[in-house]
Amino acid sequence: MSRSASEFRLEQQFQTRVYIFTGFMILVGTVLTLQMGNLQLLHGAENRRMAKKFVSRQEFTVAPRGLILDRTTDPANPLVKNLITTDFVVFPSRFENLEEGKGYIREFCRIMGRNYANYEQYLTPEAWKVLVRRNESITLLTRMDTAEHERLGELRMVTEYGSFVTNHLRYYTMGPAAAHVTGYIGLPSRSELDRGLALPYQMLGKGGIEARYDSDLRGTDGVRIRHRFVDEEEQLAESEQGNSLVLTIDRRAQAAAYNSLKNSGRRGAVVAMRPSTGEILALVSYPAFDPNILSSGSADQRSRHTKTVQDYEGFLNLAIQAKFPPGSTFKPLVAIAALENSAENHVTEDTSFHCAGSWLLPSSVAGVPPARFNCWNAGHGTNNLIGAIAQSCTVYFYQLGYKIGPNAMIHFAKATGLDKKTGVDLPGEIQGFVPDQRWKQITWSSRWYDGDTVNLAIGQGFLEVTPIELAVLYSAMANRGKIYRPYLIKEVRDPVSNRVLRQVRPDLIHEVPISQKSLDIVQEGMRAVVSRGTAQHLNRPDYPPIAGKTGTVQTRSRIKAANHAWFASFAPYGAPIEEQIVVVVFVEFGMGGSAAAAPIAGDVFHAVFPDWTPTVHPQIKPDRKEETPPNGKPQ
């Protein structure tokens, strides 16, 4: 056909445009190919790795936690161990359909004697679909025993439809008796996760040694890669158990302390330690919690137990987290303070004051009459220092304190660390409180009165200490003023080879300069407490010779005469210091230190020295025959 010019132009334009568009197509094809090359050739390996990540799921195999042993280091009999339990689970995704799954579970119930109704929540179509989609399992049996394992053998296709899951459960062999020492484990809380202490699936130590040494106990988790579609697994790294910890705890002492305190029916704390090293043989706070329930119980059990414990404040570790006025247990330190400055105040062991049941504190403020301070009985008569300690004569110490003034007492109280943390390796320790003049001025906007001085002299008033601080003080008084840091961990050991990885050496923090002469006098006074004083009932032939001090602290409680009870002691008196132990007992509202606290200490000493006879230690000097009868006239 013929073409006109315009048609020709149109035709040209058309052809040009076809060329253009074809070129565009080729360009697009090239761009796409280039991008493909970019993804596949340039970044191919990277993408292959990323694809693997999409397709597989990385799982962690949880490492077993390290063991905690007591000082006997017997791995066969640990304080805290892991129990391996087996659960039996089935996977809904392995069944053809819901009906088949139901049938299988019915058969399971028949063979094992379980109630089908327990599993119905999983057997609705919606729940089943979710389980299939997420490839999750239904737990049919927990903590199987051998009998159940055998019976399960009758069930068919056990490995096709289900599998056995091993769990590591933590078991605390002493239960609540050592609860405040061991702590417990649990899943991390929100704030703990935020602080990066653990991953969401890991168990974290809470309180006590489990928390303080969590990094040692945790071990290293293994890594496993599981393919999403094909049933194949690859263990990339094996899990490694956490290190074993050897504690300084003596099981007998711990058990004796706990049981004795529990039988008293009151709240309280006991601390037993070695003054020569700082090792803690027992640390008890009652009431406690059951770490087994909290670590291994079901969510229901745990929350119920937690609520119960919170109601009676069982999570509070009274040994390190609560402070009280030490009462008469402070008097030996007052005596030391007096004796050390005898050049100024002329106080010697023979310094005596008379007690007629009460004493008048001279007034230092014009217009204010003198105040009457009472003793705890009708009157002790005149006593020297040792006798006053033995009888815990309050009036004597009022006068002694008034005589020497507050500065020496405050100095020694601070020097022996009564207002500082002891540094024990448990979390949550608080520090005690020693008042001084400056503090009083700032806090109460009034100056230090003589009344404060005399109150301080009998360990009341503003002074407050924790039981462990008192234990450190008495360790110092038994051990020539040496302050050792109290510690619970002796060794860290490798879980497989039992080789010692770390060993803790005694840590001498401070040495308070006290002359041997003063110490001898005060120690003799403390022995007199037991041999003829307020704690005579501990003076038994089947007990080692004990030296110590009773204490009764008046509280401002509404309940009439509700006093706290203390007993701070060390034994065997006269034995080499390496063999001695210090025991401090605190009983809340115990009424009388002698009646309530001292027997508990006695039980502890008896547990540590069970076969005591008087001939065991020939080095122990017999008591000096100091005859000061209770209502005493001096001899």
Place this chain on the structure above:
Amino acid sequence: MINRYKLDVYLLGAAVVVVLAGIFTLYTQEYQLAEGSGRWYKQLIFFGLGLIICLGIRRMNYQVLEAYAVPAYLGSLFLLMLVLVFGATIKGAKSWFRLGPINVEPSEIARLATILLLAKYLQLKERDMGKIPTLLIAFGICLLPMLLIVVQPAFGDAFAFTPILLSMLFIAGADMYHIGSVVVFFSVAISVPLYIEYHNITLVDPLVGHLSDLGKTDLLPAVRLLKTDIWKFAAKGKIPVGIEGADKDYLVGLAGNQNLRASLVEAVNSVRSDSGGLLLRLLENDTLLLALGIFFALSALVLLILRLTQGTSLANLRKLYIPFGVIGMSLLSAVAVHTTFSFKYHQIARVTAFINPDRFPRDLAYQTRASRAAIGSGELSGRGIFQGDMTTGERPLVPEAYTDFIFTAWCERTGFLGGTLILLLLLSIPLRGMLVSFESRDRFASLLSAGISFMFFFHILMNVGIAVGLLPVTGLPLSFMSYGGSHLITAMVSLGILLSVARRRFAN
């Protein structure tokens, strides 16, 4: 090779190979499952059916189609309206008819029918391609089905009409200035606000980092609370609805405090200029754009008046005032869009996530990332025919691995070599179609074959572009390869028409 049946084997051959490759891929995606839904043999059946239909149509004279163009078009519109009433809602859109075991998608049919009608119309208006009314009517022909599809709602499908329309206008001889103007106008008017909003989202993290570095930690809670609304807050103190109580008091207090406000604004500005760049600062400055827009628009107006008054001697001014006018109008509308529409976070994210998928939260950019990783993992020769982990199973890790991302599945298995091969074959179909269009004596035939080629081309471009992560995700299947009877049959019908044109191209 021209055999005695005048069968264009290149066309048919390429399509057949692609379909078989698709079926094979479908087979490998399911062979492990005990209970696969047997997509591959369904696809095979549809293929067989489609092949028969295709060859049958080929025998027909395409000029018959010319006669039935208008009824076909109207019929497709009717189907589109029908599906809104009787259609099944799949993935949130009423785009399918369920006829027993078969699903039919009217939007595909509409696309073909529109191309048919356009071809006819543009052929009629051959000499009038420079005139505006022609263009407007052509737009109108496309607009009706587009609107009906948008109502479903299915934006991806509707949008697919646009490039086909523009290409057909291009090939039919429309004035480039006209087409170019439209393209530029819409691009600028939409892109500029999107660009700004994209940066609004991605600059939040640098802002947090910047404030932390400076130690201005008292301002950090505001950023964490407001996230992408922090920019409006810094500029105007605007607190979005939905923030109550202590948070709201804090923000009100912050806005009132001069010093804090000033330091916040300073931090915002430095982050936007450092990390966003000069372009961002220019584009987000509404006054600047407004001024520029007015300047261009006014000068275009002046030039236009000059041309109209002075006559044809200044016809060349047309080359100036059209672009000026377009730039001006588009800048103005960009500002208008930016200030009036507030795009929701997920809308922007959906469209822009492909640029940098790692910046966006997991689920939004997931398809892009998964597809890229899957394709990339194929490396040179693939992971193995049966090793396509990411695209296998009932719930593959790349979603839609049977349909929209079938290309991904193929590339994972066959690597770069297989991918380029299939891409070559796929593109050879529209390329061959262009040849057919070129060689056709009949204008209608040229336009029709071009239109169908464009349809195939843009389907391939969009699908593969999405799979490799160059385009935002819209649900568009790959012709011939994606699983789906409706798409396959429609593609085979289109192929049949193309073959029919090819057969007769030397005639007339």
